[in-house]
Amino acid sequence: EVQLVESGGGVVQPGGSLRLSCAASGFTFDDYAMHWVRQVPGKGLEWVSLISGDGGSTYYVDSVKGRFTISRDNSKNSLYLQMNSLRTEDTALYYCAKDTVGYTYASEFDYWGQGTLVTVSS
Amino acid sequence: EIVMTQSPATLSVSPGERATLSCRATQSVSSKLAWYQQKPGQAPRLLIYDASTRAAGIPARFSGSGSGTEFTLTISSLQSEDFAVYYCQQYNNWPPVTFGQGTKLEIK
Numbered sequence: 001e002v003q004l005v006e007s008g009g010g011v012v013q014p015g016g017s018l019r020l021s022c023a024a025s026g027f028t029f030d031d032y033a034m035h036w037v038r039q040v041p042g043k044g045l046e047w048v049s050l051i052s053g054d055g056g057s058t059y060y061v062d063s064v065k066g067r068f069t070i071s072r073d074n075s076k077n078s079l080y081l082q083m084n085s086l087r088t089e090d091t092a093l094y095y096c097a098k099d100t101v102g103y104t105y106a107s108e109f110d111y112w113g114q115g116t117l118v119t120v121s122s
Numbered sequence: 123e124i125v126m127t128q129s130p131a132t133l134s135v136s137p138g139e140r141a142t143l144s145c146r147a148t149q150s151v152s153s154k155l156a157w158y159q160q161k162p163g164q165a166p167r168l169l170i171y172d173a174s175t176r177a178a179g180i181p182a183r184f185s186g187s188g189s190g191t192e193f194t195l196t197i198s199s200l201q202s203e204d205f206a207v208y209y210c211q212q213y214n215n216w217p218p219v220t221f222g223q224g225t226k227l228e229i230k
Contacts, residue, residue: 035219044209044221044222044223044224045158045166045209045211045221045224046221047216047217047218047219047220047221050216050217050219059216059217059218060217061217061218062218095165095166100168100171106213106216106217106219107154107171107213108156108168108171108172108177108211108213109156109158109166109168109211110168110177110178112165112166112167113165114164114165115165
């Protein structure tokens with residue numbers, strides 16, 4: 001059974017940092033690209049970032065470029081999102097999601113975690 | 123960036139009736155279009171990918187159609203568990219992958 005479990009969310013002041021983690025199980029982790037998607041409570045979905053299966057390629061939505069860094073440790077079946085210079089508009093539930101077929105590219109997302117809440121507030 | 127626009131924002135339908143949800147892209151996404159269902163307090167669930175292929179375990183009452191810039195999700199006979207928010211997503215031109223703003227399907 002595929003499982004994705006996020007952790008690391010919390011309350012942080014504007015300008016602060018957080019590191020999110022996503023523990024994956026039930027599939028061959030390094031065969032798939034992985035994504036972070038966020039959702040402001042009560043609002044829609046926003047794609048944040050993608051990392052290829054080998055970690056060699058990364059992509060970001062413009063609003064987080066230069067502030068967020070996606071990474072993975074295939075030996076630990078784990079995905080990460082380092083978030084620096086956080087802004088109030090980064091407040092959201094952050095999901096990790098598995099790409100269905102993509103290794104270096106995006107397709108649809110067949111499994112999602114339950115999300116971890118990040119609140120940026122003074 | 124490709125903008126995905128869903129209509130209507132809210133759709134009120136009676137159980138047993140058909141629901142038709144629309145998604146439009148600002149430029150062609152070929153057939154690289156997925157649909158997700160999200161219930162309160164839950165993560166999104168993949169329903170349809172490549173515009174018309176049902177994901178594993180998705181009932182046959184869910185169907186997708188379209189290509190290019192116009193897409194439709196049809197639920198043929200609504201069950202109580204189908205009332206939720208539905209999102210479309212394009213993955214043809216990225217980054218960024220983009221989602222529509224969602225259609226809330228509510229009980230009439």
